[in-house]
Amino acid sequence: MLKKWMLISVSLILILVVLTGCGARSTDQNTDSSNTDKSEDVDTNTKDSEPATETLKKEEVIVIKFSHVVAEDTPKGQAANMFKELAEKYTDGRVEVEVFPNSQLYNDDDVLAAVQQNNVQLAAPSTSKVSKLFPQWTIFDFPFAFEDVASVQAAMESEEIGGKLFKMLTDQDLLGLAMWDNGFKQMTLDDHPLYMPEDFEGQQFRVMSSKVLEAQFESVDAVPTPMPFSEVYSALEQGVINGQENTLSNIYSKKFHEVQRYMTISNHGYLGYAVITNDKFWNGLPDNIREQLQKALNETTQWVRENGERLNQENLDKIIADDMLEEIHYLTNEQKQAWIDVMNVVYEEYEDEVGADLINAVKELRDN
Template sequence: MLKNWIWISLSLILVMGLIVGCGARSQDANSEPEQEAQSESNSSSDDNNKATKAVEAEKIVIKFSHVVAEDTPKGKAANMFKELAEQYTEGRVEVEIFPNSQLYNDDDVLAAVQQNNVQIAAPSTSKVSKLFPEWTIFDFPFAFNDVASVQDAMESEEIGGKLFNMLSEQKLLGLAMWDNGFKQMTLDDHPLYMPDDFDGQQFRVMSSKVLEAQFESVSAVPTPMPFSEVYSALEQGVINGQENTLSNIYSKKFHEVQKYMTISNHGYLGYAVITNVEFWNGLPDDVREQLEKALNETTQWVRENGEKLNQENLEKIIADDMLKEIHYLTDDQKQAWVEAMNVVYDEFEEEVGADLINAVKALRDK
């Protein structure tokens, strides 16, 4: 009887073992395809991640820093360049725009370009003169009759060619010149008709010895100051007046804290579009070609629309009706200004170079 129970127990154990073994083999057989599928899925995901990272690594980011509002000629041009550059490179380039001195003011931006902290900037020509005094030729009073004359100057070897070529000495490369137009005078105390009206008045100027000399020639007191500080300085009476283009006057609301404006067109304000030479030359040839295309189209747009935008801003200033008077210089008044300020040419002939000054005078007199 006992033997029978032993045999029965052994049989049951053997049967259970077979069942468990088959179940395990069945589970193994069923799990292998799932593991393979999971492995393939992970592999595919890894490949996708690598591809995404590769695309991100290939994307070229260009930081573009400037100091003015986005609705000015330079601000609009920067945004246009961004749109065209990203379109023409099919997303391989991303242009990040930093207006209103968000990253750097014009006094610091060239050093940032040299260090490749930003890749493109468009400082006023006055700021370039900190490195190259010859660039102050654009600050000379009544140097150019109109925007077309400026464009002729920049396209000539005697002026534009010489000025752009010297930038490489400081790791810089000149890409284009963008017009902002001609400057007008504003003052809070009285209108400006004749040179005597400047006497003793404190005017903000960009950091430029030539611009300081311009105001000193009419017995005014020049005060160098960053563009971002001008409104509050006018509002608080730290300075009495300033010179700027109509688009800058309107966009920064200078007309709200001034009483008089004289349409004088006495000085040109342009921007040199500048990049880091090593960065630019290190771009893939096809990318650089498309960026140049975008830049050329933008520059053409600026030439065609800069004056139009300034005229539109003059109309807005008039519509705001916050100034007591807007005066247009008569021919006789303009001649008096020219004669008073002509001393600047002699004062800076040695520093800027007689060849540049004579080339500008010849263009002006043509």
């Protein structure tokens, strides 16, 4: 009997254990169910909050990368920083402009492709670089095409010149927003002073990538050497090239005068920058943002026009104060005319490529 009673007791204990286990599993299942319900509540709340999320997305900061190749204390460098300040101010922080000077992201040979691909949203390449896509833009490279900065501004504001050139850009997913002046170019050389056209013979000059600029130096029997702006100083220092042409602000900021001995104030060529963006990016901006960016750009452009010449004069004063050049020569009227007479062949050589209409419009502007 005792054995039988012990067996019954063990059986009862086992049954209780099993029942307890089932109860525990039941409790766990209830807990999981409760958690699932809470999870669903969270999901439901998330769905209810989607409109708020969309609102946040609409208020996200728009980042504009602005790439250029010159130093920050040049007219273009200062203009880029001014645009950044005004753009961020007028959009109440909705836009953040990241400025990359000194070819930190792209040199002028590559930046237009980067804008087309929207890798950067703003660039201000020289007009010579734009001519790689549109030969007509080399009109700004023609020697002695413009008498002064006012003439350049008049050309860009005219439908025959500026209007026509900017319209071309949209064919390549680009959009022209403004023209920033850097002023007129001067000549530097290490070997000897440049007075007359024959003084150029055999000398190797760096040029921007432009057939017209190459033709300009070839007309005076010099050797043009296309080269990115970022490489010019070392090429001058190492004697790879003998000379170069550039604005006073670029000559001073890049210290070209430290590795050259002679400079001629010739004002023979204009150097300007086309402020260019990606067409789809710009037109895809909210209307109110685009309006404020355009306002910032207009004010910056006006500042450039009013201060570009002043900044170049200040840089000339600094070059003189540094006293590292052996001579700074100012072309006389007779010497200037001799340069014009020899270099005029460029107009005939590139009339078909650039277009007689553009060349005639520039000549008419120059003669008036």
